[in-house]
Amino acid sequence: MAASVVQCHVTGRKWTMAASSIALVFAALVLCLCDGQYEAEPVPLVIWHGMGDSCCNPFSMGAVKKMVERQIPGIYVLSLRIGNSITEDMKNSFFLNVNEQVDFVCKELALNSLLQNGYNSMGFSQGGQFLRAVAQRCPSPRMKNLISIGGQHQGVYGFPRCPGEISKICDQIRKVLNFGAYTRYVQEHLVQAEYWHDPLNEDEYRNSSIFLADINQEKQLNNSYKNNIQLLEKFVMVKFLNDTMVDPPDTxxxxxxxxxxxxxxxxxxxSTLYTDDRLGLREMDKAGKLVFIGVEGDHLQFNEEWFTKNIIPFLL
Incomplete structure (x- = not known):
């Protein structure tokens, strides 16, 4: 009977035996996989940018993507683009209903063959709470770790400033939020209104918020939200201790x-969200799944050394 050769590509060893010796072939494969030189494929990473940014800005998400790829060779990184162009992606971060954005992302992830064995996610600023909505609403493919960098999980009550060239847009949004955040039209067409949280008018917030009040279980209890978020291995929240953009930074x-x-x-x-455990965060906290990281600096200000030390371990 002809002989077969099993090649262990990791170690370079060759094992020659009769083709009928299935048990020996299996043993050889086990030795290959158990060899100290074997390394698993990196877990894919999905990134969602913040307000006024885009998937591929070379000075923001593009730089982060390259930084991750340097630190984890071979990793697949998907930086989400909401729209048909970078310009549309940026505009949608202001004006496209968040629920529509989350639905679009859920469908995109479900169709991506490279994510079907699970993925990690990393959201910047408002991208943090948007990816949490993905975790709660769309458990397949499975999100393993959620890293929120400056995300506003209890919303914001203030719009202090905006970066660079989009400051004029932000001035207009600020005026709208101050006078009509909870009108139906504004809720459906202005992203920042959908996580505007007025502590002076909690009833109006709960009744009118079409996004944040829903994912925070403040309208009605959705058991799937609670069950799905607890599938996370880690929920990492990064707070910028000198944040002048997010009000309040505690969010x-x-x-x-x-x-x-x-x-x-x-x-x-x-908070009652925790004591009543409506979202399962108390249970996750006791299980060691919640990670709170503070970083000195203003909103989204960090360097590669800090990122490598504090964030990369959750992507491995």
Whole structure:
């Protein structure tokens, strides 16, 4: 009977045996896989940019993508583009209904063959809470780790400033939010209104918010949201300790203003969302799945050394 050769590509060893010796072939393959030189394929990474940014800006998401690829050779990184062009992607970060964006991303991820064994995700600023919505609403393919960098998980109550060339757009948005954030038209057509959280008018917020109040279980309980988010291995929240853009910065760790006023804040652990465990965060916290990281600096200001030390370990 002719002989067969099994080649272990990792170690370079060759094993020659009779073709009928299936058990020996299996043993050889096990030795290959168990050899110390074997390395698993990197877990793919999905990135969602923040307000006024785009998937491929070479100075923001493009630079992050390259940084991850340098640190983890061979990794597949998908930087989400919401729209048919980079310009449309940027505009949609202001004006496309968030629920439509999340639905679009869920469908895109489900059709991507490279993500079917699971993926990690990393959201910047508003991309953090948007990816959390993906985790809660679309458990397949499975999101393993969610890394929120400056995400506003309890929303914002203030719009202090905007970066660079889009400051004029932000000035207009600020005026709209201050006077009509909870009107139906604004909710459906202005992204930032969908995570506007007015602590002085909690009932209006709960009744009118079409996105944040829903994913935070403040309208009605959705058991699938709670079950799906607990499938995460880690939920990492990065807070910028000197943030001048996000109001209040505590929202980046799921804290917010105490209801009825806009000066004193409460932590996640002090909130009813946690004590009532409507979203499962208390259970995740006790299981060690919640990770809170603070970084000195203003909104989204960090360097590669910090990123390599604090974020890369959750992508491996």
């Amino acid at each position: 980046e760790w799921f804290g917010f203003y105490q209801s009825g006023q806009s000066s004193k804040t409460v932590t996640l652990q002090e």
